Amino acid sequence: MSRLLTDLPQPVAAEVLSSSSIIVQPIGALEQHGPHLPLSTDLVIPEAIGALAVDRAVASGIDAWLLPPMTSSKSDEHHWAPGTIWMEASTTWNTLVDIGRSVAATSARTLVFLNGHGGNSALLQVVGREIRRRFGLRTFSMGTGTQRAGGGADGGPDEHGMGIHAGHSETSVMLALRPDLVDMSQAVRNVPAHLTALETIGFNGFPVSFGWTSDDFGPSGVIGDATGATAEYGAQLVDEGAEFVARALDEIRRFSFTS
Ligand SMILES: [Zn+2]
Numbered sequence: 001m002s003r004l005l006t007d008l009p010q011p012v013a014a015e016v017l018s019s020s021s022i023i024v025q026p027i028g029a030l031e032q033h034g035p036h037l038p039l040s041t042d043l044v045i046p047e048a049i050g051a052l053a054v055d056r057a058v059a060s061g062i063d064a065w066l067l068p069p070m071t072s073s074k075s076d077e078h079h080w081a082p083g084t085i086w087m088e089a090s091t092t093w094n095t096l097v098d099i100g101r102s103v104a105a106t107s108a109r110t111l112v113f114l115n116g117h118g119g120n121s122a123l124l125q126v127v128g129r130e131i132r133r134r135f136g137l138r139t140f141s142m143g144t145g146t147q148r149a150g151g152g153a154d155g156g157p158d159e160h161g162m163g164i165h166a167g168h169s170e171t172s173v174m175l176a177l178r179p180d181l182v183d184m185s186q187a188v189r190n191v192p193a194h195l196t197a198l199e200t201i202g203f204n205g206f207p208v209s210f211g212w213t214s215d216d217f218g219p220s221g222v223i224g225d226a227t228g229a230t231a232e233y234g235a236q237l238v239d240e241g242a243e244f245v246a247r248a249l250d251e252i253r254r255f256s257f258t259s
Pocket of ligand 1: 033041042116117165166170
């Protein structure tokens with residue numbers, strides 16, 4: 001039987017779901033990814049990792065079910081690039097709350113957001129609590145486990161921990177998943193290396209965050225170094241990502257608020 005819940009007729013879907021079922025909602029984005037990757041990059045990756053991870057989870061006895069990916073989400077940092085199809089935070093919020101309400105109408109009690117776009121992360125944490133409070137679901141949010149900040153240790157270029165958009169890891173993953181959509185002749189390096197002089201302000205993990213749009217760092221839309229990307233490294237990241245998500249689903253199955 002397909003684990004894509006929407007492949008099933010409604011009475012069958014209602015029948016197969018139970019309180020131990022885990023619903024996985026991949027969250028994609030349609031946004032500029034530099035001159036070498038498709039607009040659909042952040043849609044292709046969570047869709048692929050979601051399918052691989054749910055298959056692995058089901059094989060190990062977890063009652064996981066996949067929903068089709070949300071195609072657009074909060075990509076306002078790429079608003080400047082025509083072709084980006086972005087939602088306001090409020091639109092994304094309302095859509096996620098509606099999905100939570102709909103899942104809560106089934107027998108499943110657990111909803112997992114599998115996020116393909118870093119710009120959604122903060123919103124997903126907040127909306128997870130909203131859905132928990134309003135509809136009583138257990139909610140979880142995670143990335144695809146395929147993104148690396150890029151420190152050079154993996155044999156790739158040193159992106160000074162800033163390979164966050166269309167850089168080495170993401171381009172490699174796309175070379176593994178959809179090489180037909182990647183144009184390596186257009187790959188560039190664009191790393192705001194001067195930021196490494198700052199101790200408190202930075203991207204993920206720094207204590208002081210800052211508002212930015214992707215054109216703040218130059219016209220290419222890339223934040224990272226795509227020039228050395230390889231399909232081989234990408235295949236490794238896809239495998240690691242699928243394994244990470246499958247392992248997380250196993251912990252989610254066992255997760256309890258009280259001992
Ligand atoms: Zn991306």
